[in-house]
Amino acid sequence: MSHDFAPLPDLPPPGTTVGVIGWLRRNLFSNTINSALTLFAIYLLSTLLPPLFNWLFFKADWIGDSRDACTSGGACWVFVSARFSTFMYGFFPDNETWRINLIFIALIACMVPLFIEGFRHKVKLGLFVIFVFPIFGFILLFGGVFGLEQTETSQWGGLTLTLLLASVGCVAALPLGIMLALGRQATNMPAVKSMCVLFIEFWRGVPLITVLFMSSVMLPLFLPEGVSFDKLLRALIGITLFQSAYIAEVVRGGLQAIPKGQYEAADALGLSYWKKMGLIVLPQAMKIVIPGIVNTFIALFKDTTLVIIVGLLDVLGMVQNALNDPNWLGYSTEGYVFTAFVFWIFCFSMSRYSQSLERKLHTGHKR
Amino acid sequence: MTAAVPNTAVENEVMIELRGVNKWYDKFHVLKDINLQVAKGERIVVCGPSGSGKSTMIRCINRLEEHQKGQIIVDGTELTSDLRQIEQIRKEVGMVFQHFNLFPHLTVLENLALAPMWVRKMPRKEAEAIGMQYLERVKIPDQAKKYPGQLSGGQQQRVAIARSLCMNPRIMLFDEPTSALDPEMIKEVLDVMIELAESGMTMMCVTHEMGFAKTVADKVIFMDRGQIVESNPPEEFFNNPQNERTQLFLSQIIGH
Ligand SMILES: Nc1ncnc2c1ncn2[C@@H]1O[C@H](COP(=O)(O)OP(=O)(O)O)[C@@H](O)[C@H]1O
Ligand SMILES: [Mg+2]
Numbered sequence: 001m002s003h004d005f006a007p008l009p010d011l012p013p014p015g016t017t018v019g020v021i022g023w024l025r026r027n028l029f030s031n032t033i034n035s036a037l038t039l040f041a042i043y044l045l046s047t048l049l050p051p052l053f054n055w056l057f058f059k060a061d062w063i064g065d066s067r068d069a070c071t072s073g074g075a076c077w078v079f080v081s082a083r084f085s086t087f088m089y090g091f092f093p094d095n096e097t098w099r100i101n102l103i104f105i106a107l108i109a110c111m112v113p114l115f116i117e118g119f120r121h122k123v124k125l126g127l128f129v130i131f132v133f134p135i136f137g138f139i140l141l142f143g144g145v146f147g148l149e150q151t152e153t154s155q156w157g158g159l160t161l162t163l164l165l166a167s168v169g170c171v172a173a174l175p176l177g178i179m180l181a182l183g184r185q186a187t188n189m190p191a192v193k194s195m196c197v198l199f200i201e202f203w204r205g206v207p208l209i210t211v212l213f214m215s216s217v218m219l220p221l222f223l224p225e226g227v228s229f230d231k232l233l234r235a236l237i238g239i240t241l242f243q244s245a246y247i248a249e250v251v252r253g254g255l256q257a258i259p260k261g262q263y264e265a266a267d268a269l270g271l272s273y274w275k276k277m278g279l280i281v282l283p284q285a286m287k288i289v290i291p292g293i294v295n296t297f298i299a300l301f302k303d304t305t306l307v308i309i310v311g312l313l314d315v316l317g318m319v320q321n322a323l324n325d326p327n328w329l330g331y332s333t334e335g336y337v338f339t340a341f342v343f344w345i346f347c348f349s350m351s352r353y354s355q356s357l358e359r360k361l362h363t364g365h366k367r
Numbered sequence: 368m369t370a371a372v373p374n375t376a377v378e379n380e381v382m383i384e385l386r387g388v389n390k391w392y393d394k395f396h397v398l399k400d401i402n403l404q405v406a407k408g409e410r411i412v413v414c415g416p417s418g419s420g421k422s423t424m425i426r427c428i429n430r431l432e433e434h435q436k437g438q439i440i441v442d443g444t445e446l447t448s449d450l451r452q453i454e455q456i457r458k459e460v461g462m463v464f465q466h467f468n469l470f471p472h473l474t475v476l477e478n479l480a481l482a483p484m485w486v487r488k489m490p491r492k493e494a495e496a497i498g499m500q501y502l503e504r505v506k507i508p509d510q511a512k513k514y515p516g517q518l519s520g521g522q523q524q525r526v527a528i529a530r531s532l533c534m535n536p537r538i539m540l541f542d543e544p545t546s547a548l549d550p551e552m553i554k555e556v557l558d559v560m561i562e563l564a565e566s567g568m569t570m571m572c573v574t575h576e577m578g579f580a581k582t583v584a585d586k587v588i589f590m591d592r593g594q595i596v597e598s599n600p601p602e603e604f605f606n607n608p609q610n611e612r613t614q615l616f617l618s619q620i621i622g623h
Contacts (some may be wrong), residue, residue, distance in 0.1 A: 055420065077547070261466055262468060262470065265469070265470070267431060268429055268431065268460075268464075269457065269531070270457035270458040271486060272454060275486075280470055285468075
């Protein structure tokens, strides 16, 4: 069996399987049905897209400050631009909106390093953003100190309110959700465990709209006469509890994915329960569940629009509010398209971020 | 065969004592009336067929498993459900697992420094210095900055041994430390363990490496169906096994 081995030369693949033609053939025209569907899709797109683009862009009115500027038959984006500041800031005093801008810019400045490959203090910065930044944000928003004019929560609205609800919902629910997940795993403490199970299953079983409704309508009935607390605060608490139940379930999945050997190794070294969890188990589990958590954030972000039923005006609420303005009657399509676009931008970015994280975390044990 | 490691046992100082220990998994009686004394510096090798309760027994010694009847006394402290006592004992008892169980999200050096820092409350610098010292002892100081996933099985197991040693334990438990390794890596791990034996560490080791048992063990224990069937010094154990189950087991192992 000692023949000389001469490897055959590598040949290029046949031309019809590669390149544009190959791709088209494989994906769009692989058989008769596929070809027919392709042609039908082309027909549909060619009839639907041009009018859509005409309405959205080419025939749309962009400049002006009243409905008189909208004459060309396309979308009236003047409506959006004229009302833009209320969509963003709600009823926040006009000369105080810089405070909101400042929070936003500071937040972005804090977040940017988190996306930089090889930045060494990501965890510390992340903890800063989660625990310290909200205090700074609250002071700026609420005012009343450092010579800042105090604002009412009823003045908070628009996209500001949407972002506030979503981010408080996420940030406050995260630690609570983690504790609930840990509690649900505590098989040696049956009382704690069943309380956590009960809590989680209760909040997962009710729709957010019910939670909001109860927090605003029913809760005051149980409070003693004269005691009332802020409507926004009540909504925030409701959202946080609701969200924490979902996060707990996602985190639990991550905890279950950590091999028993990791717990045992930590135990054998003499680490206490909290050190074992904080240093060994959670860092690994949270890495696994980041995409899942981002998904619950996206869901929550969209759900925040429901606060409209308790009279809080988020970005959707502000748009609807503007639609009732006699000067702008009849532009609801523009309003809703704009709202959808705003939500899409945020949700799409979050989804892309979670995908890129997923890809990064898939590359093995390296950070 | 390598020359036997000299006996370091200190007869009158008992480090581990099991008195009439029984354990059940639900209705399954996994440990039956285990009695055992391990002196300071003594090296015990535990062998026996799979499922005979070897792992369960040594995992009871640092309370990874709970026994239901009898007494386990480690370094003078009895294991009860008292959490503080358990943590106290775990500080003194190192354990090496079949599957290494290194922490994959930490570098090798971080793996080593973790317990000294968080359990012994050592400053990071000092803990890392100790970590490096033990990495040198297991002959892989150049791997300190890598993640466990980047090391070979033999290297990972040596890191795991070093990680336990960093806590400066008085007792080391090994549960089949070489069973998950490719044959060419077994020796590098056994060499580290032999060195450790020479240093006078009290060791209890579940293994089927009979060469290792002959070299370092002061006593070889054979377990079957939850019982200690035979317990003798290695010469006696291998040359003149008393029990027929031991004989059968040895013939199967050596037959391989
Ligand atoms: N967590 C457990 N629950 C139920 N049975 C178990 C558990 N762990 C081990 N066992 C059973 O106990 C017996 C002894 O197991 P083990 O101590 O791991 O044996 P060995 O290490 O000698 O192979 C086996 O029959 C095994 O199936
Ligand atoms: Mg075993």
